[in-house]
Structures are given as C-alpha cells and as structure tokens.
Amino acid sequence: MKILVCIKQILAPESELASSAGGDTVVPAGVVERRISRYDACALEAALQLRERIGGQVQVVTVGPAEAAEALRRALGMGADEAVHIVAATDIPDPFIVAAAIAPVAGGCDLVLAGVMSEDLMQGAVGPILAALSGRPCATAAVALEPAPDGSALRVEEELEHGERSIVALTIPAVVTIQSGPWTPRYPSLSGLLKARRQPIQTLDPTALPVPEPRQRIEGLAPPPPTRGGRALSGSAGDKAVQLVHLLRQQGFLPPGRP
Amino acid sequence: MSVAPICIVLASRDPCRAAAAENLAACARAIATHSPAPIQAVVAGADPSAAAGETARHLGIPVTALEIADLSDPGDGAFGAVLADFLNRKAPAWILMEDTTLGRRLAGELAVRLAAACITGVEAVEGDAAGIVLTRAVWGGKFRAGVRATAATRVVTVASGAFAGRLEHTAVPADVRWAQGRAAHGGRRHLERIQAPEADAGLSEARAIVAAGNGIGEPDRLDLVRALAAKIAGAQVAGSRPVCDRGWLPFSRQVGITGATVAPALYIACGISGASQHLAGMSGAGLVVAINKDPKAAIFHHADIAVVEALETFLPLLIEACGQKED
Numbered sequence: 001m002k003i004l005v006c007i008k009q010i011l012a013p014e015s016e017l018a019s020s021a022g023g024d025t026v027v028p029a030g031v032v033e034r035r036i037s038r039y040d041a042c043a044l045e046a047a048l049q050l051r052e053r054i055g056g057q058v059q060v061v062t063v064g065p066a067e068a069a070e071a072l073r074r075a076l077g078m079g080a081d082e083a084v085h086i087v088a089a090t091d092i093p094d095p096f097i098v099a100a101a102i103a104p105v106a107g108g109c110d111l112v113l114a115g116v117m118s119e120d121l122m123q124g125a126v127g128p129i130l131a132a133l134s135g136r137p138c139a140t141a142a143v144a145l146e147p148a149p150d151g152s153a154l155r156v157e158e159e160l161e162h163g164e165r166s167i168v169a170l171t172i173p174a175v176v177t178i179q180s181g182p183w184t185p186r187y188p189s190l191s192g193l194l195k196a197r198r199q200p201i202q203t204l205d206p207t208a209l210p211v212p213e214p215r216q217r218i219e220g221l222a223p224p225p226p227t228r229g230g231r232a233l234s235g236s237a238g239d240k241a242v243q244l245v246h247l248l249r250q251q252g253f254l255p256p257g258r259p
Numbered sequence: 260m261s262v263a264p265i266c267i268v269l270a271s272r273d274p275c276r277a278a279a280a281e282n283l284a285a286c287a288r289a290i291a292t293h294s295p296a297p298i299q300a301v302v303a304g305a306d307p308s309a310a311a312g313e314t315a316r317h318l319g320i321p322v323t324a325l326e327i328a329d330l331s332d333p334g335d336g337a338f339g340a341v342l343a344d345f346l347n348r349k350a351p352a353w354i355l356m357e358d359t360t361l362g363r364r365l366a367g368e369l370a371v372r373l374a375a376a377c378i379t380g381v382e383a384v385e386g387d388a389a390g391i392v393l394t395r396a397v398w399g400g401k402f403r404a405g406v407r408a409t410a411a412t413r414v415v416t417v418a419s420g421a422f423a424g425r426l427e428h429t430a431v432p433a434d435v436r437w438a439q440g441r442a443a444h445g446g447r448r449h450l451e452r453i454q455a456p457e458a459d460a461g462l463s464e465a466r467a468i469v470a471a472g473n474g475i476g477e478p479d480r481l482d483l484v485r486a487l488a489a490k491i492a493g494a495q496v497a498g499s500r501p502v503c504d505r506g507w508l509p510f511s512r513q514v515g516i517t518g519a520t521v522a523p524a525l526y527i528a529c530g531i532s533g534a535s536q537h538l539a540g541m542s543g544a545g546l547v548v549a550i551n552k553d554p555k556a557a558i559f560h561h562a563d564i565a566v567v568e569a570l571e572t573f574l575p576l577l578i579e580a581c582g583q584k585e586d
Binding site: 011013016017019026095096119120121122123124125127128129131132133136137138139140141155157158159160161162163164165166167168169170171174180181182184213214216217218219220221222224227228231232233237238240241242244247253254257 | 403
C-alpha cells in the first residue's frame with residue numbers, strides 16, 4: 001500500500017507569538033518552536049505502523065515555505081520513505097489552495113492520511129476538501145485503522161462527540177484524517193536522522209499548477225476577549241502560594257489554618 | 260431577484276439536535292442582522308418527518324424534511340451527496356452546520372460540491388461595510404482570527420454552544436416541506452456506532468477539580484496534582500485531552516468537548532493551555548484558578564485567578580502552604 005501523509009510545519013502554540021503587522025498571521029515574538037503539527041505527526045505514526053503491518057511505502061508531503069523542509073527531514077528521520085516539498089512563499093491559510101496543490105501528488109497513492117486539523121489554524125478542512133476534489137471517500141478524526149487483507153478497503157473508527165464513536169468502511173483509494181488518541185509519534189533515531197540528511201527531497205513549484213482562486217482570507221488576529229477577571233497573583237512563587245491558599249480558605253475550599 | 264437564503268443543516272438522528280438547532284438559528288439571525296436574508300432549515304435523514312416538525316415548531320422558521328433513501332446513519336456517504344444536490348437547487352448564500360466530526364467532514368465535501376468557502380469552528384459574527392466577518396479560534400485559542408469569505412457561497416460550522424441562549428423565539432407558524440433524494444455511498448459505508456463509555460460520575464458531581472494539562476510535562480508530576488487534590492475537600496483529579504491521550508489518566512477523566520462537561524465550584528487548571536475544546540468542558544465552573552508558566556496562555560483569559568509559575572516549583576509550595584497556619 002502506498003500511503004501519503006500530509007504534514008504541516010507550525011509555529012507551536014506554546015511559543016511566544018504575536019499578531020503580524022498586517023493582522024493576517026501570527027509571527028514569532030521571542031522564543032519560538034517550529035515543529036510538525038501534533039496531529040500530523042500522529043498521522044505519520046499511523047502510516048508507519050500500517051507499513052510495519054502490511055508493507056508498502058510512506059511518502060510525506062508539505063505545502064509551505066523553505067524552512068518547512070526541516071519538517072520533512074524529521075519525517076524522513078522517523079521513517080518515511082520519500083518526501084515532497086510543494087514550495088510556497090508563505091503559509092497558505094486557504095485550505096482549497098493547499099488541497100489543490102497536494103491533489104496531483106495524492107493521485108498516485110492508495111491512502112492519504114492527514115492530521116484531523118493543524119494546531120495553528122485548526123480548520124480541519126484540507127483532508128475533507130482533498131477527498132472531495134479527488135472523488136475519494138473520507139473518514140475524519142480516526143482513532144483506529146484496520147485494512148482489509150486484500151488492501152481494497154479500510155475499516156475506520158471515527159471519534160464523534162462526548163466519547164461516542166462510529167465505525168465506517170472506506171473503499172481504497174481513500175482519505176483519512178487522524179485524531180491524536182492512540183498514536184504517539186516515535187522519536188527519530190540518530191541513524192534515521194543521519195540517513196534523512198542524505199535523502200533527496202523532491203521539490204515542486206505550485207505555480208506550475210493551476211492555483212484556484214482563494215475563497216476566504218484572514219483579516220485580523222487578536223487574543224480572545226477575557227471571559228473572567230483573571231486577577232494575577234504577584235510576588236515570589238512562595239508569596240503566590242500563600243495568597244492562593246488564603247483565598248481558597250476564604251472561599252471555604254480549604255479548612256482554616258491551624259492556630 | 261430573491262435574496263439567497265441562509266440554510267441551517269441538521270441531521271434528524273442527532274441526539275443534540277434541539278441544542279444544535281438553537282445555536283445555528285441564533286448564528287443565522289446574527290448573520291441576517293448584518294446582511295438580511297431569509298432563514299430556512301433542512302432536517303435530513305432516513306425518516307426526518309417528526310424531527311422536521313419539531314424543528315419548525317421550535318425555531319419558527321420554514322423547514323424541509325429531506326428524506327434520504329436507504330440511509331443507515333448520517334455518517335453514511337450518501338448523506339453528503341444528497342444534501343449537496345438539495346442545497347445546489349436552493350442556491351443558499353450561507354450553509355450552517357454544527358462544528359462536529361460529521362459537520363466538519365460535510366463542510367469540506369459541500370464546499371467542493373457547491374464551490375463555496377469552508378469556514379469551521381465559528382464562534383462569533385460581526386458585520387462591517389464590506390459584509391460579514393466570522394471569528395474563530397486559532398493557535399490553540401491563543402488568538403482569534405477574523406475570517407472573511409470571498410466566495411458567494413459559504414459553508415460554515417458553528418462551535419457548539421457559541422450562540423447558546425441568544426435565540427429570540429417568535430410565534431410565527433412555520434411550514435414543513437418534504438423532499439427526498441437517493442445517492443450511492445461513494446465508497447463510504449456506515450457500519451456501527453459505539454456508545455460513549457460511562458461518564459465518570461465522580462467528575463460530574465465533584466465540588467472541586469484539579470486538572471492537569473500538557474504543561475505537566477511528565478507523568479510523575481501527576482503525583483503533585485493528586486497531592487493538591489487530596490488537600491481540598493471533595494476534589495477530584497481530571498485531565499485535558501493530551502494527558503488522557505498519553506494514557507497518564509483514563510479517558511473517563513478527560514474534561515472537554517470530546518470528554519466530560521463539568522461544573523465544579525472550584526477548578527484548578529494546572530499546565531492547561533486553554534484550547535477552546537477544553538474550555539467547552541469547564542466554562543460552567545465556579546472559581547477558576549489557572550497555573551501556567553506561559554504568561555500568554557489562553558487559559559488566563561478564562562480564569563479568575565492567574566498564577567504564572569512553573570508547576571514543578573509552584574505545586575510543592577502550594578501543597579506545603581495548604582498545611583501551614585496563617586499569620
């Protein structure tokens with residue numbers, strides 16, 4: 001089975017970030033970590049586990065700027081066989097443009113996996129759009145994958161809301177987005193990383209393909225409005241602990257202090 | 260020329276249909292306030308008549324019962340194909356669905372089939388001279404983005420409960436029409452549903468919850484969280500999704516949109532970033548205390564008391580202070 005995994009390099013949400021001057025994206029505001037979006041790393045892990053069970057090849061693809069090649073190197077280090085970099089000047093926020101750029105690469109694969117959403121834009125749109133563009137069946141938020149012995153179908157357990165799940169059968173070729181649940185992304189081994197440095201990354205120029213009209217754009221990014229008071233405790237860590245205990249005692253959550 | 264409608268899409272079998280209908284109708288009215296358009300609903304399923312009647316009475320807007328032949332579940336591939344055919348004939352400006360696993364997948368499919376924009380997880384609607392701007396959470400809830408559609412048709416999923424309690428009921432009697440459709444599975448067949456495991460009664464009834472998030476870093480630090488909970492009368496330990504995903508706490512202890520919804524009098528969030536999926540499960544709590552080393556963590560926007568400290572240094576001090584007398 002040939003599996004394509006769509007990955008995205010993101011500015012990690014726990015990094016120091018600020019809204020860009022144009023208000024259309026988020027930029028570093030101090031120490032930042034760029035890494036593979038967590039759900040995409042889980043999708044790659046799911047692909048590697050499938051390859052271990054039934055054989056085949058795992059190809060990774062990303063649409064992004066030059067530095068996104070680092071994410072592909074890490075994916076190769078984790079064990080992917082091949083990497084394709086669709087080079088874009090910046091991150092593309094429109095999922096139709098991303099899906100349209102990936103579609104020709106996906107054409108040669110039996111199964112396309114992607115994270116249930118990216119950790120940055122959190123749209124969850126590229127997988128379903130790619131499936132619809134390429135006329136393939138789609139399952140989303142998968143927490144288990146079970147291929148048929150002859151490779152013609154896939155049984156997928158999808159996570160719904162509040163712990164409910166559904167089981168669906170997809171014919172291959174198919175597109176599945178992966179929820180983080182059971183897949184813990186492996187660390188690349190040292191030998192894997194060394195090998196990845198020598199492996200070629202195929203680069204594609206998306207302008208060589210017809211680029212669809214954008215259908216939506218971001219106009220402004222701001223921290224969310226507070227829903228609560230958010231009174232910040234001040235002083236040393238010890239001072240804060242004493243203040244918090246005092247407050248919890250006042251409200252009756254802790255017994256009064258011993259005399 | 261008639262104005263292109265706003266179309267609400269509901270699955271007749273959705274157990275949360277009534278709440279979804281209110282949420283979507285309130286969102287539709289918010290859009291119509293800025294950009295007037297008729298609002299209609301479609302209730303789709305194998306046998307949608309009763310649910311469609313209920314929805315029409317509940318919302319006071321015209322409803323179409325869309326009967327889909329040979330459908331075993333809204334998760335079957337035929338659902339999206341029939342819905343797309345139906346909506347194509349209506350030529351709506353907006354298609355609104357609940358932001359669920361099913362809703363998000365359908366949103367992508369419908370957006371391709373209707374050449375529409377696809378905007379998911381919408382939490383608020385604003386209008387300006389140029390039209391409508393939709394607000395949605397990005398970067399784990401650290402920021403909110405304003406998104407404008409540049410396509411004439413927009414498929415939108417609305418965050419559960421985002422517009423809750425904002426629907427003004429009208430006494431207008433509403434029509435129910437009937438339509439039917441049939442489609443192939445398109446390679447996706449529904450097999451079965453697995454019900455949620457029993458919710459942890461301890462969590463839903465707890466007076467206080469001490470919750471661990473991704474920021475705890477390593478499973479051993481859960482001992483600190485447990486030790487803190489042991490100091491607080493009636494406190495239970497819970498976790499966010501990443502903590503339960505790693506198996507550090509069982510799934511039954513997960514708070515959030517994919518886990519339990521809780522409303523304790525006290526909620527202490529330890530190393531929780533404040534993603535909207537988590538907030539949805541604990542926004543009803545009384546006093547919220549957030550402890551996180553990232554001063555810009557989204558959780559601080561949704562906490563009453565903010566402590567910017569690393570857990571490994573702060574929790575031992577807090578536990579110790581719990582046992583000390585006051586000056």
